[in-house]
Amino acid sequence: MTTHTPSSVPNQPLDAQRLWRQDKDHFIHPFTDFSVFHEKGCELITDSEGVFVSDIHGNRFIDGIAGLWCVNVGHGRSEIGQAMADQATRMAYFSTFNNLSNAPAAALAAKLAELAPAHLNHVFYTCGGSTANDATIRLVHYYFNRLGKPTKKRILSRRNAYHGTTYLSASLTGIESNNWEFDTLDHLVTHVSEANLYRRPEGMSEDAYCDHLVKEFEDTIASIGADNIAAFIAEPIMGAGGVLVAPDGYHARMQAVCRANDILYIADEVVTGFGRLGHFFSSEAVFDTQPDIINVAKGLSSGYAPLGATLISDKLYEVLGTPQGKGGVLSTGFTYSGHPVSCAAALKNIEILERENICANVRQVGPYLEQALKSLSHHATVGDVRGSHFMMCIENVADKATKELLPLEARVGDRVAFEAQKRGLIIRPVGHLNVVSPPLIWTRETIDTAVAILDEALAATTASLQADGYL
Structure with a gap:
């Protein structure tokens, strides 16, 4: 492998005690353990x-x-920093609403369509993984409303799944401790069992366990009614919920059940995307699925800049891209959708992934x-x-x-x-x-x-x- 050139920016002396105190006194960290934080800080x-x-x-x-x-x-990729600096000095930000766009966002959307499974040709930008999952559900509900199926609202997720911490994505998340004393949108989300081979029923084979999980999924759909269910969301391999690898064939079978019931299949590849399993996208290459939507973030820019994206199939785009009527717009998005500096970072990141x-x-x-x-x-x-x-x-x-x-x-x-x-x-x-x-x-x-x-x-x-x- 090619080794990278470290940044030449000199280190600056830092006041350790002062910064530790500022951090402890003023920065509310994600997932802070307050039983030790007040004493130890970070x-x-x-x-x-x-x-x-x-x-x-x-x-x-x-x-x-x-x-x-x-x-x-890896850390310290000066060429990503330079790509961000070049874009920031040329044009750091301008709106992508309505009839405006920018070059890095356009180029990155085309590159993602090239890398993704062939039917995923359309990109909706967000600011990270939580917002990608949140925006996806809003688009899915909109999709079914446009099709005249307004009752299809429920989302099926899995226990111990992690999909984010915005209000809706936290509701998709099935890790119980993540939502202790937080409210969730329980009327929108139903959780089925995670695929935990280590803790499957005693004496049950892997194949029988897969049958068991698929049957539970089918029974859940029958109980709720397919006409009331919009989508199923799943990580190809569960991340924060325990790095749980499902039985062989599980994802393909779950997708087949979704197809048979007019339920969209959403792959949350925020962790598994961009190489973690050896492919830019793992859904098709590793798990033999063709999701209607793939959500990405994290490895998309290698963390060098906040960025998320929802990759949408041609089938969905045909509906989403049809005007509501005269003056109708797709009235959702973010100020920073397609942020040019973040997109420039992602393009250089993908270039490195491919080149090396x-x-x-x-x-x-x-x-x-x-x-x-x-x-x-x-x-x-x-x-x-x-x-x-x-x-x-x-x-x-x-x-x-x-x-x-x-x-x-x-x-x-x-x-x-x-x-x-x-x-x-x-x-x-x-x-x-x-x-x-x-x-x-x-x-x-x-x-x-x-x-x-x-x-x-x-x-x-x-x-x-x-x-x-x-x-």
Whole structure:
């Protein structure tokens, strides 16, 4: 693989204590754990290069989460920064409403249509993954209203799915703890079971489990009535809900049920898109589905600028693109839809992904990462190691035989992440889980180093859990 040239911008000295205090006093972070935040605050990450990030004190870490599932081409790509600067100085922003557009937005829409499955030729821009999923549902409802089917409103999602945190996308999200004491739009969303092979019914084969899930889906549709259901939304592999890989053939079968009931199939590829599974889009290439809509964000710009997009099929566009009547407009969108600087970043990001054949690196190195992480299964707390390519998860348990979980107060995921970070690796704790979702430029050598750190971290975690009486 081609290595990138790091940024030549000199580091500037920062006042660590002052910034830590400003952050703690004024910045409300997403998913803040207030049981520890008021005392500990946050670690400030200030610098990055390639697969590494550094904190304000100069400590260097291997990035094991790609920022947050998104820095796919790695950190410090000066050519992306330059593309953004060039666009910002030429024309940083102008409206894309009505009869106005800009060059990067137009070029990126065409490029996405080229990369996506052949029937997805139309792009609606948003500011990120949550807004992409939110806007999608609004467009889906509008689509069926235009077809004279106004009762088709319900959206089917899955338990433990993650689709965002705007009001509607949070309602699509099926992770129970995400919505504790928040309101949700329960009249619009029904959740069916997630596809969790690790925790499927005892003695049930993978094929039988797939039959079971599809039957539950069919029964749910029959109960609600297909005339009341607009769409089913699913991540090809569940991300924040536990990196859950469905049984073979599951997605294709679920899509077939949708087709038979005039229900749209929405693939949330915010995480799986742009190389994480070795392809720009995984729905068709990996899971043999042809979604009516694919939503993307994160890897679209490798996190260098906020950007999301909804890719819409020709079939839907034929309806959405038909005038409502004289003076009628598609009256939805965002001030920053098709933001030229973000689109310029995405175009350069895609150029790098193609030029360096990064998807091929994921296909070649991903299985090595899978096997290396599975070697950690000897630890007492490691119940399952699962995922695919550069999208992996460790599930920590109290008892491997029964799959019983440790109590929440043991904070096992946090313990593993803390021990790993002490040794120079950042991974993500999600309750009893630890997610590994690195930049797509990790090499075998990087994997060996990261897994060696995780090996030590898991051993230290087991010792601390035993000392505290949890094991």
